[in-house]
Amino acid sequence: MSAEFNAAAEKVKNLKAKPTDQELLDIYALFKQASVGDNNTSRPGTFSLDLKGKAKWDAWEKLKGMSKSEAETQYVNKINQLVEQYGLN
Template sequence: MPLSEQFNAAAEKVKSLTKRPSDDEFLELYALFKQASVGDNDTAKPGVFDLKGKAKWEAWNKQKGKSSDAAQQEYITFVEGLVAKYA
């Protein structure tokens, strides 16, 4: 199966988790998904009072420079770990 299909399948699998992952796991999931699907973060950093937006922005920004394929592969591996832990 091509990497993009595995990535899309992993994105669907994560929706079927029966327990809620930790906030750090959610941020990692978000950052890898954004890096894989959009690429490097080139958006403006959210303001001081937008704590959730700032955390998401910083998590995504840490992935800067990672190729889409590498981010997709890491996302797939990360989702498999979450499925094993929370499904």
């Protein structure tokens, strides 16, 4: 992980307002793709009540095939956009 990526990961913790659920899913998926790579876990079961877990899994799965470096770049760009939108504490 680059210093820029790590700095962005810290910035997101200090936003003045909470991002939307979709923005949170986007940054979660980009973070996972940049740090782990393609999703290699099983999707939470059909009858599981873990709707949040399913949404996170689906968001990450959509990035399958994206390189770690591309995900890192997109993550940093997304965090910078959120900082401009919400500001920092």
